[in-house]
Amino acid sequence: MQTTQAFSSEFYSALLPELLLFAGLLALILIPNLGKGTFRIPGTQIRLPWLLGGQRFSLTSNPHLPAWIATITLTGAFVAVADSLNGGVEALSVVSSDADTAKELLMVNGFSRVFELIFFGALALASFASMNRLKVEGVGGKLTEDQLYNNRRQADFYILMLTCGLGMSVVALSQDLFVLFIGLELASFSTYVLVAFLKESKAGAEAGMKYFIVGSVASGVGLYGLSMLYLWAGSLQFEVLATAFATSGTEPLPLIGIGFVLVGFGFKVSAAPFHFAAPDAYAGASSPVAGVLATASKAMGMVGLIRMLLIVAAPEASEGSAVWLVCLGALAALTMTWGNLAALGSTNPKRMLAYSSVAHAGYMLAGLTAVGAWTWDPSFAGSEGEAALLVMTALLFHLLVLVAFKLGAFLVLSILESDGDASRLSSLGGLARREPLLAFAMFIFMISLAGVPPMAGFLSKLMVIMGIVNVGVGNSASSLSDFHWVWWLAFLMVINSAISVFYYLRVAVVMFFEEPEEGREGPLPSGWQVRTSILICVLATVLIGIFGDSLLEMCRTAAESLTTDW
Amino acid sequence: MQLVGFPVVAGIVLLAFVSNTNQTARNKLNNPIRMASFAFSIGLFAYTTWMFFEVFANITSDGLAFNDYKLHDSYEWFPALGIHWTVGLDALSFPMVWLTTFLLPVTIIATWHEKNGATYFPTILLMGGALIGVFVSLDLFMFYVFWELTLIPMFFLILNWGGKDRRYASQKFFIYTFTASVVMLLGLVTLYLMQPDQIGTGGRYGTMTGRTFDIPTLVEHATAANQDGWFMGESMQKVLFVMLMLGFLVKLPAVPFHTWLPDAHVQAPTGGSMLLAGVMLKMGAYGMFRLPLSMFPHALQHFQLALMIFGMVSLVWGAIVCLGQTNLKKMVAYSSVSHMGVILIGIATMQPMGWAAALFMMFAHGIISPMLFAVCGAFKHHYHSMEIGAMRGMAKHSPWLATSMMFAWMASLGLPLLAGFVAELMMLIALWYFIDLEGWSVLWMIGPALVLALTAAYYLWSMQRTIFEGGDETQPPATLHGDLIPDITNEEKIAMLILAAFTILFGVMPWIGLDMMDDYCRTFFEHMISNGIFKGGA
Known part of the structure; x- marks a missing residue:
């Protein structure tokens, strides 16, 4: 592993995606303001053009411009990450100084790269699709003040998209809880505003408010936990905390601290019982934003959980298995069951998808529980943590492919929203007749969410189940009673998958069977951007499900780079 | 193997062809697409028939070892997980593959005038591809993928072309079978992970877990x-056996897991029913032979009695329920449940002959039941009703339909010289072997004896009430609303004739297919006995 300081040449090449985002951010602020503004030299009549303000150029006043800048920036960042993953990532650690007391700040390795891939991919697709969602009232020429004002909001939206991405990637990179917290808050605040961005609708404002209040309480609780950990260990460095945990991790203070921190991340992954704001937020936000919440934001929460539970309070630091194991297992069981049962009863497709996202959080927590349990069988610990590695690969893979079908489903709803409304199941009615290809895409997303082969969702769910079962059966167990109890989490997951089929299929049935709502028989509003995004999602869902081997390998390498302990 | 890929690809290509057109343009495409699908399915049928003569017809019993596969092919699919695209055929799977390719063109002929043909026929092809995939796959992962994949086209067949309550039926069908198969999936995963580590490793073979999904290896x-103990340990073998069998019993279906079947059948379109009854139900029995019976023989012995009870209950219960049905198609659906009971009993006898009976029953029922459903479909299509008694004396008006019905009904109740009889007779003989003529075990015979009578009763009675008795020559049935009484179309006649011809063929010369099934079962038992797994036996 290399170490380097900030602003060295290695730093620039390794953090290229983030720097790209930063450049895009500056461009988003500057470019729409370029105009024929002049500057009069005081005391003279000479006016020097300085290009800021004044009458805008026709190119820079185009309200679509911010969307394009954001999409191109995010795609560029995505490509940069993918490119660096392609050649195998060499771990690079960014430290604060070259002294011995230097603090480790950021770490670029395969693990963080995969998460960057998730964040930038989801955000790029969402930005691209949002071009058809934010109404543009006229281009150039004579616009009223209100229209101009509305057009200017475009820039705000995409600036928030970029800051969101920046914050998320800081979370994935950070090696220090404090740095992580800053990234988390940057991303969170961006999402609070993004959720409330549809201020014209009551639901949007309400959703933003709820999400903000609950989210900031969760952050506050998390911050309080951080302060306890700092009080206990004297540092928020992951390394220092991990060492301290290995020696005295079962003291009450750090356990309470870590519990509080988990509340903060639990909110982000929308684990029950911290999920109450999620359905409201998803339903009130515009669909692409909801899609970001369900994929990228959730992945960010998972990074936090993985870092806290596996690196700081590592399972091998405590005897047998991790101290938090039972707690997390119960949380996983509660989350997946609650999410599925609530989704069964919801008639708003966005709320349904929100609850299904809660259920998926439960599956991932179950996987994380299994990782925590892998040391229960002493013969496992010797096999270089093969079992834990499998689960971690499965988790990364699941988060990665979730972007394709979860976001895709939200994007289909997004088209329906611009048609009028997508808050009732009947809004989907007759979609197969109105737009057969869209209905087909939605069907693919639904069965992928349900875990039906050969979609990507099946492969990822199979991997998670396989990982959990692998840990559960151990190396020598030969009967059900010998199994570790995490096996039953896999069982519960299977039962939950069966329950979930019901509400996913209901969407398909409504699309293919029911009549369209009154006055909504015609084709849906056009918009090639959102359709292209959906097409990318469909292709990814199907192709990864069939030819996903190289992605699996990539996730495995990423999981290996998470820690050297397995 | 091309056999799987082609129908799937052809179906997708044809569907893509029509996907972005409007209704009128699509109606114009009906005919070319139907012709293309038909030609394609005929090609497939020719291919498997050629395969029969080339490979399977001249296999002597020596050349057919247990766990030996013809046309075996393997490619890496997900090397990271040790998942391969492995296909192969043996005497267990070949008849099923042939049956599928045989039923595809027949189904297309029988439902030649189905509405929205441009999407219907490609869906049928997709269905066929998925079914063939189940039968040829020799990799647990691939097997499960195709197993689930069959649900999707069938779901759409019921949903888009089904009857009045199709919405309820299609959802019930999907949820029931999906629930069963996820439990089976957990069993498969546990089986996969509990197998001893590092068998046959080399290179990137299952780098992530060091295990294999390969069925022959397993x-x-x-x-x-x-040989000396229980594979996976005693309690685990039992648990896994139960988990896998659950998935297969629901698919079969055995009472009490059968309730999805009548709903699905009654609401499904004729073509869907034909494939559902003809091949899809057999997936359950096929899966039993392929996985639990081959891998968990000890557990099979342990649960022999339970299986026998399941079989008996299905057999008797299905037949009794048939008597009370007023809907022709529902009656036929329950008779399928009853016949699937025969398969279970055959397996539970643990005799080579019983197993061969089960295999031949799968095959024979696969030819006869599509004919039953084609007849029901013709009633629905031409008389707009499937209520027994709504139409009477049909034989006078529609001789073709009446003749087909009579033939199909007779074949299904087990008339000698027709295919169904062979299987039932073999099952009875094997059951006699099983009960060894001592003590109260003779009581097992009551079930089949009762059902022989019951089957004759419900078939003959329903025939009497539809095509023979009563009816007014001058007065067409009320369901026709005064229209002229039609007979079945020429296409339906051709389909019925083909099905009838093959029913007779396999009734008179059962050895065409029975020989290889018999060899399969014999080598299976010889193999188990020579390895000391089964003691004694027939």
Whole structure:
């Protein structure tokens, strides 16, 4: 592993995606303001053009411009990450100084790269699709003040998209809880505003408010936990905390601290019982934003959980298995069951998808529980943590492919929203007749969410189940009673998958069977951007499900780079 | 193997062809697409028939070892997980593959005038591809993928072309079978992970877990482990056996897991029913032979009695329920449940002959039941009703339909010289072997004896009430609303004739297919006995 300081040449090449985002951010602020503004030299009549303000150029006043800048920036960042993953990532650690007391700040390795891939991919697709969602009232020429004002909001939206991405990637990179917290808050605040961005609708404002209040309480609780950990260990460095945990991790203070921190991340992954704001937020936000919440934001929460539970309070630091194991297992069981049962009863497709996202959080927590349990069988610990590695690969893979079908489903709803409304199941009615290809895409997303082969969702769910079962059966167990109890989490997951089929299929049935709502028989509003995004999602869902081997390998390498302990 | 890929690809291509057109343009495409699908399915049928003569017809019993596969092919699919695209055929799977390719063109002929043909026929092809995939796959992962994949086209067949309550039926069908198969999936995963580490490693073979999904390897390994002890340990073998069997019993279906079947059948379109009854139900029995019976023979012995009870209950219960049905198609659906009971009993006898009976029953029922459903479909299509008694004396008006119905009904109740009879007779003989003529075990015979009478009763009675008795020559049935009484179309006649011809063919010369099934079962038992897994036996 290399170490380097900030602003060295290695730093620039390794953090290229983030720097790209930063450049895009500056461009988003500057470019729409370029105009024929002049500057009069005081005391003279000479006016020097300085290009800021004044009458805008026709190119820079185009309200679509911010969307394009954001999409191109995010795609560029995505490509940069993918490119660096392609050649195998060499771990690079960014430290604060070259002294011995230097603090480790950021770490670029395969693990963080995969998460960057998730964040930038989801955000790029969402930005691209949002071009058809934010109404543009006229281009150039004579616009009223209100229209101009509305057009200017475009820039705000995409600036928030970029800051969101920046914050998320800081979370994935950070090696220090404090740095992580800053990234988390940057991303969170961006999402609070993004959720409330549809201020014209009551639901949007309400959703933003709820999400903000609950989210900031969760952050506050998390911050309080951080302060306890700092009080206990004297540092928020992951390394220092991990060492301290290995020696005295079962003291009450750090356990309470870590519990509080988990509340903060639990909110982000929308684990029950911290999920109450999620359905409201998803339903009130515009669909692409909801899609970001369900994929990228959730992945960010998972990074936090993985870092806290596996690196700081590592399972091998405590005897047998991790101290938090039972707690997390119960949380996983509660989350997946609650999410599925609530989704069964919801008639708003966005709320349904929100609850299904809660259920998926439960599956991932179950996987994380299994990782925590892998040391229960002493013969496992010797096999270089093969079992834990499998689960971690499965988790990364699941988060990665979730972007394709979860976001895709939200994007289909997004088209329906611009048609009028997508808050009732009947809004989907007759979609197969109105737009057969869209209905087909939605069907693919639904069965992928349900875990039906050969979609990507099946492969990822199979991997998670396989990982959990692998840990559960151990190396020598030969009967059900010998199994570790995490096996039953896999069982519960299977039962939950069966329950979930019901509400996913209901969407398909409504699309293919029911009549369209009154006055909504015609084709849906056009918009090639959102359709292209959906097409990318469909292709990814199907192709990864069939030819996903190289992605699996990539996730495995990423999981290996998470820690050297397995 | 091309056999799987082609129908799937052809179906997708044809669907893509029509996907972005409007209704009128699509109606114009009906005919070309129907012709293309038909030509394609005929090609497939020719291919498997050629395969029969080339490979399977001249296999002597020596050339057919247990766990040996013809046309075996393997490619890496997900090397990271040890998942391969492995296909192969043996005497267990070949008849099923042939049956599928045989039923595809027949189904297309029988439902030649189905509405929205441009999407209907490609869906049928997709269905066929998925079914063939189940039968040829020799990799647990691939097997499960195709197993689930069959649900999707069938779901759409019921949903888009089904009857009045199709919405309820299609959802019930999907949820029931999906629930069963996820439990089976957990069993498969546990089986996969509990197998001893690092068998046959080399290169990137299962780099992530060091295990294999390969069914032949697993079976080989299971046989070795079963020789002195239980593969996977006693309690685990039982648990896994139950988990896998659950998935297969629901698919079969056995009472009490059968309730999805009548709903699905009654609401499904004729073509859907024909494939559902003809091949899809057999997936359950096929899966039993392929996985639990081959890998967990000890557990099979342990649960022999339970299986026998399941079989008997299905057999008797299905037949009794048939008597009370007023809907022709529902009656036929329950008779399928009853016949699937025969398969279970055949398996539970643990006799080579019983197993051969089960295999031949799968095959024979696969030819007869599509004919039953084609007849029901013709009633629905031409008389707009499937209520028994709504139409009477049909034989006078529609001789073709009446003749087909009579033939199909007779074949299904087991008339000698027709295919169904052979299987039922073999099952009875094997059951006699099983009960060894001592003590109260003779009581097992009551079930089949009762059902022989019951089957004759419900078939003959329903025939009497539809095509023979009563009816007014001058007065067409009320369901026709005064229209002229039609007979079945020429296409339906051709389909019925083909099905009838093959029913007779396999009734008079059962050895065409029975020989290889018989060999399969005999080598299976010889293999188990020579390895000391089964003691004694027939």
